[in-house]
Amino acid sequence: MPTEILMPALSPTMEEGTLAKWLVKEGDTVSSGDLIAEIETDKATMEFEAVDEGTVGKILIAEGSEGVKVNTPIAVLLEDGESADDIDTSGSSSADAAPAKEAKAEAPAEAKSEAPKEEAKAAPAAPQGADGNRIFASPLARRIAADKGLDLAQIEGSGPKGRIVKADVIDAKPQAAKEEAPKAEAASAPAAAAAPAAGPSADQVARMYEGREYEEVKLDGMRKTIAARLTEAKQQVPHFYLRRDIQLDALLKFRGDLNKQLDARGVKLSVNDFIIKACALALQSVPDANAVWAGDRVLKMKASDVAVAVAIEGGLFTPVLQDSDTKSLSALSAEMKDLAARARDRKLAPHEYQGGSFAISNLGMFGIDNFDAVINPPHGAILAVGAGVKKPVVGKDGELAVATVMSVTLSVDHRVIDGALGAELLNAIKENLENPMVMLA
Incomplete structure (x- = not known):
């Protein structure tokens, strides 16, 4: 299965960053440890290394893109024998909308009606374990796990390099839902209600200064x-x-x-x-x-x-x-x-x-x-x-x-x-x- 390359968290506090520059292009072969991109955080521009080997099948986020959330798929890596046709972009929140629409228009009506329901759903974002490390699972496995309420951290993958695949989750039993979640949501409601009122919006502030000359400075990370x-x-x-x-x-x-x-x-x-x-x-x-x-x-x-x-x-x-x-x-x-x-x-x-x-x-x-x-x-x-x-x-x-x-x-x-x-x-x-x-x- 193609492997998604995710926007990395280059520091414990990083929530988003700018994909400043790609050091590879589609079709390039990379090995573990190769530099593939430059990521700009709120503090510095850092080089990002590949953790797997394969061929860059598709770049999902263009260089120069700002505000890319951590764990957003930014590219797809193909293993030996795989091609770009094997890439499933339905579960990628960053996949280009235009190709998705074109694929939908070209698909015959009969094929559309025969597609399994789970394939039509978007795959959840790549999960992380308790230690913060990414859990490798195929998009289909993630969708099935989400439907069944499974915790992927508790499932042992049988795919390449421990990757969780459909067979690993299809017969797995869902875990009991935690009772603390509703209580936590209820407890947070009063706190949200008591939150101080936000200040005026950017548009409201701009309207205060209509007719006055000023320079708008965009905030960096x-x-x-x-x-x-x-x-x-x-x-x-x-x-x-x-x-x-x-x-x-x-x-x-x-x-x-x-x-x-x-x-x-x-x-x-x-x-x-x-x-x-x-x-x-x-x-x-x-x-x-x-x-x-x-x-x-x-x-x-x-x-x-x-x-x-x-x-x-x-x-x-x-x-x-x-x-x-x-x-x-x-x-x-x-x-x-x-x-x-x-x-x-x-x-x-x-x-x-x-x-x-x-x-x-x-x-x-x-x-x-x-x-x-x-x-x-x-x-x-x-x-x-x-x-x-x-x-x-x-x-x-x-x-x-x-x-x-x-x-x-x-x-x-x-x-x-x-x-x-x-x-x-x-x-x-x-x-x-x-x-x-x-x-x-």
Whole structure:
């Protein structure tokens, strides 16, 4: 049976993507591991490999197509001895409508009346197992399984490479329907009714500005994802904010001395490198704050995996520096420069910008004195860093002096970190930055 190639989920959060470019054409022979397409996600453009071998029988989604849902068939792969005539497009939601209509018009009336009912139905989308992996089944087997209420994950396939075929499902017994489903639907009804009213539609907003000149900017995948995730974060994450002023004079002097010694190695440490290290060590000093929200539980992390916001054209990335507490300042500096450069080129792999328990957003280099950052779920907190500016301060002896002061704001998820614990974490960050030599101990 021809095998459908599905739109892959290239990251755990990916729901749709753009089929940027086909690297093969119809009639090409491919093997497992061959590059066949470039897929553009909300974060990067990634190459997609074939998982089976065969001949590309039909391309169902044209390159450049946007908003292609994960698990949508994008092409059909033929095995040895199969031809394009063997392709059943009736179950493919992405099959071209025109060929389907032509086939219907050419079919004799007698043949139409004799077609089995199950063949006339569209095959359900390719199912996935509990582990998220695709379950390989023929379109006819999927249709029969859907009609009989069968769970394909519980059926062992007898076809090539374990593929589930008609014979495997024809005599299988349907499983008992779960009683929880109606209850879940009933429980969700009040929640849906209580949902806040949506804002004005795009057409309604456009009508407000009739007669005014403007440029309409189409949202790309990254902008759509940022909008959705930040809206979700502000609506569902109970933020609270803690603010401190941190004196940087000792750190700036220490940084200058270190950079002179490291100059021969071509290493130049930034203030941001010290902030990353200070946060990583603070998470180890206050381990209960090194945590993430996981829906019905809190996960306390062992290592300090710190994410750092990097602005790119059209959005931002938050690459993660894993095990930041165990790395030297020079190692953190080199890794951060590499991640930031590849983030701006959109060349980061998903595992390089996903994860972490804590984030840093530094707008000090743009002259921003202070601001409040939005938590990036499932992180427990994010530190907003402002610029270091000269300010009058009162010393311990009561004398007035001038110091370089940096204002920071810790945005905290109250489900993960309570007020006193957040204050303890922010104090540990302050102590590390005001006593930088401690970070090398």
